[in-house]
Amino acid sequence: MRVALFATCFNDTMWPSTPRAVVTLLERLGCRVDFPRAQTCCGQMFTNTGYAAESVPLVRSFVDVFGEFDAVVVPSGSCTGSVREQHAGLARRAGDQGLERAVEQLTPRVHELSEFLVDVLGVVDVGAYFPHRVTYHPTCHSLRMIRVGDRPLRLLRAVRGIDLVELPSAEECCGFGGTFAMKNPDVSVAMGSDKARHVRETRAEVLVAGDNSCLAHVGGLLSRQRAGVRPLHLAEVLASTENAPFTPEGVR
Amino acid sequence: MSRTFVGMPTFPVAAREAVADTQLRRNLGHATATIRARRTAAVGEVDDWEALRVKGAQAKDRVLADLDTYLLQLEARLTEAGATVHWARDAAEANAIVVAIAKDRIADDPTPEVVKVKSMATQEIGLNEALEAAGIHAWETDLAELIVQLGDDLPSHILVPAIHRNRAEVREIFRREMVTVGRPAPDDLTDEPARLAEAARLHLREKFLRAKVAVSGANFAVAETGTLVVVESEGNGRMCLTLPDTLISVVGIEKLIPTWEDLAVFMELLPRSSTGERMNPYTSMWTGVTSTDGRPDGPQDVHVVLVDNGRTTVLADVVGRHALRCIRCSACLNVCPVYERVGGHAYGSVYPGPIGAVLGPQLRGRQGALEQSLPYxxxxxxxxxxxxxxxxxIPELLVHLRTKVVDDHRGGVPTPEAAARKAGxxxxxxxxxxxxxxxxxxxxxxxxxxxTHLTRLPWPLSAWSEAxxxxxxxxxxxxxxxxxxxAGDAGDERGPQGEGQ
Known part of the structure; x- marks a missing residue:
């Protein structure tokens, strides 16, 4: 199976430790992972801000770069959602039937990380070790756009040493919402404050999610409060083992 | 005496003020959490809720696909049943029709007045203001609408228009205002819900018994039979629909459903979604002018005003038209984390929350700054x-409308955001x-x-780093x-072509 990593532009630029963890994890599970360097961005930030026309070349490029792979793994619920739920519509809107067909052929092979592990590789226990108190926030697009369900939690429950605690009102949006965080900062922060409060109520030291953008928002609030909670992507928890445990130094 | 939404600031500006209102946050947080829990329970006990949702959506889509045919069918059935059907292209036409009928019936009364059943359509067209301008008082009889009207306030929720008020505030409004327009509130009025309801009941009773004209909307209009349906939970609607001689119902043209059988689906969907009840308490249905055993029963002068007011424009948009399925249950408001923190006023119209954000810019057009801000x-x-x-x-519709807002601005001088997006x-x-x-x-x-962290970023990123x-x-x-x-891995070999060109 030819597996490609779509790192996503945000992770590639701002949180490289996440796609690195995906590579570590998938190789440990016996996959050969490719990183096609021509990849850029799924276009979500353009599409969701109303710049559909600007997204179309990115849809085309996504198909060109990933079309030949058996599986594309994405460490982001919302970028997976952008590809699977929006790319075909963008191609249709642009009147490009060939592109629409190409998108529809490719999207069933595009998987968010937890989907790939559970559904494609068929593993729940990935051999991880993470001796920390953790709470998990199911990001909205993971939950309600691509419907990953409890896959991330099943993966986390199988991690050795983990102290996994339930997050109150977990399914409520954190208030990030892409450009919403900038266009409506007051409401965004009001929502984020409640999410941060719930995180603190769990007394977890690590807040885990499948989207670094949501984590940057809640994590940014927790950091401002000096709350002593580390936001961390699911991939980095799952990549951690007894022999190579997670270290914060690896983050930067 | 009532305010209008005209001239509201854009959403982010109004929202900033709303999130700082501690009383509002508390009232809304409490109320939406309560309704959410009730809805979850009521929906959860239905065996196949999803199948019911699909049926509801299909019935609405069927009407919207052949709206002209169904409207003519409704008109024919209503006319056969003795009702007079009026057609209104916009708010002004609809208001003029209602005002003319009301004036004709009650202009010579010492205090011309109509009683009103809670209705979104009449709020949308600003009917109360139009009646007021013609010298006719319009009394809202729904408890929450009464609170809003007495408080010279604006509705902030589709189902619970006074959701932003708590009972202490309601008591104050009743004590201060009831005396100015009718029977005063009892001197010893407390903030107990039962006492407040009793005060409203006594205050409204004299209006019900006196009024000659009632104005209603309709939750559903059954094309097959010409039946109008009003769904309410206080009984005030039943009073308005049965006591006066004249009944004028203002109905948006998207309220149609094809058949009587379809109504059964919506009577399951609506109460469970809106109030979290298994069954609606007061469901009134009438077909034109009615009689029992040959004797007149209920209003004998029955009018139905079918209002477009932007709906056919929405219908012309194959994506946007899905918003016309809306049955005004307000479940989307109650689950919306933005609505929960901001309340309804910031949306600047009678349709707040997620559905308001997709309906408003479509019904009213995207020219205004407020309408342009709502999809965001x-x-x-x-x-x-x-x-x-x-x-x-709704999320797909919001993105669709964002695209329209952006496309509206193409061609001119690009905004800083548009320039940044293009460069990006x-x-x-x-x-x-x-x-x-x-x-x-x-x-x-x-x-x-x-x-590892930055605490202060320059504008426009300061919107992030402020908090x-x-x-x-x-x-x-x-x-x-x-x-x-x-280096040298397979992935690397497919590096970008044409570097440096």
């Missing part, structure tokens, strides 16, 4: 779609361009040394790490 008043979290009983894809898109269409931009980020990361720390860029991005550690 959402995180696209998707809770609204999951709660919607007729499966309106140019960067992202080629990996080589992206790599150049990324090198600037890692250079900044190296300059920042050991700092949130931002991550510092890394010293090495992912593709640099890949090139350093995996």
């Amino acid at each position: 008043a959402s995180t696209l979290c998707g809770a609204c779609f999951d709660a919607c009983p007729v499966r309106i894809e 898109a140019f960067t992202f269409t080629k990996a080589s361009r992206l790599e150049k931009a990324q090198r600037a980020a890692t250079a900044a990361g190296r300059l920042l040394g050991r700092r 949130r720390d931002a991550p510092a860029p890394p010293t090495e991005n992912f593709r640099q790490w890949w090139a350093r550690t995996r």
Whole structure:
């Protein structure tokens, strides 16, 4: 199976430790992972801000770069959602039937990380070790756009040493919402404050999610409060083992 | 005496004020959490809720696909049953029709007045203000609408228009205002819900018994039979619909459903979604002029005003038209995390919350700054779609409308955002361009040394850093790490073509 990593532009630029963890994890599970360097961005930030026309070349490029792979793994619920739920519509809107067909052929092979592990590789226990108190926030697009369900939690429950605690009102949006965080900062922060409060109520030291953008928002609030909670992507928890445990130094 | 939404500021400006209102936050947080829990329980006990949602959506889509035919069918059935059907293209026409009928019946009364059943359509067209201008008082008889009207306030919720008020505030409004328009509130009025309801009951009773004309909307209009349906839970609607001689119902043309059998589906969907009840308490249905055993029963002068007011424009948009399925249950408001913190007033119209954000800019057009800001008043979290009983894809509609707002502005001088998006898109269409931009980020990361967080960013990023720390860029991005550690791997061979061109 030819597996490609779509790192996503945000992770590639701002949180490289996440796609690195995906590579570590998938190789440990016996996959050969490719990183096609021509990849850029799924276009979500353009599409969701109303710049559909600007997204179309990115849809085309996504198909060109990933079309030949058996599986594309994405460490982001919302970028997976952008590809699977929006790319075909963008191609249709642009009147490009060939592109629409190409998108529809490719999207069933595009998987968010937890989907790939559970559904494609068929593993729940990935051999991880993470001796920390953790709470998990199911990001909205993971939950309600691509419907990953409890896959991330099943993966986390199988991690050795983990102290996994339930997050109150977990399914409520954190208030990030892409450009919403900038266009409506007051409401965004009001929502984020409640999410941060719930995180603190769990007394977890690590807040885990499948989207670094949501984590940057809640994590940014927790950091401002000096709350002593580390936001961390699911991939980095799952990549951690007894022999190579997670270290914060690896983050930067 | 009532205010209107005209001249509201854009959503972010109004929202900023709303999130700072501690009383509002408390009232809304409490009320929405209560209704949410009730709805979840009521929906959860239905065996196949999803199948019911699909049926509801299909019935509405069937009407919308052949709206002209169904409207004529409704008109024929209503006329056969003795009702007079009026057609109104916009708010002004609808108001003029209602005012003319009312004037004709009650102009010579010492205090011309009509009683009103809670109705979104009449609020949308500003009927109370139009009646007031013609010297006719319009009394709202729904408890929450009464609170809003007495308080010279604006509705902030479709189902519970006074959701932003708590009972202490309601008591104050009743004590202060009831005396100015009718029977005063009892001197010893407390803030107990039962006492407040009793005060409203006594205050309204004299109006019900006196009024000659009632104005209502309709939750549903059954095309097959010509039956109008009003769904309410206080009984005030039943009073208005049965006591006066004249009944004028203002009905948006999207309220139609094809058959009597379809109504059964909506009588399951609506109460469970809106109030979290298994069955609606007061459901009134009437077909034109009615009689019992040959004797007149209920209003004998029955009018139905069918209102377009922007709906056919919405219908012309194949994506946007899904918003016309809406049955005004307000489940999307109650589950919306933005609505919960901001309330309804910031949406600047009688239709607040997620459905308001997609209906408003479509019904009223996208010329106003407020209407342009509404599609962005959402995180696209998707809770609204999951709660919607007729499966309106609100997040998809919001994105669709954002695209329209952006496209409206193409061609002129680009906004700073549009210029940034264009530059961004140019960067992202080629990996080589992206790599150049990324090198600037890692250079900044190296300059920042050991700092992992940034606390102050320049405008426009200050909107982020005002309350949130931002991550510092890394010293090495992912593709640099890949090139350093995996050089020669298969992935690397498919590097970007045409570097430097």
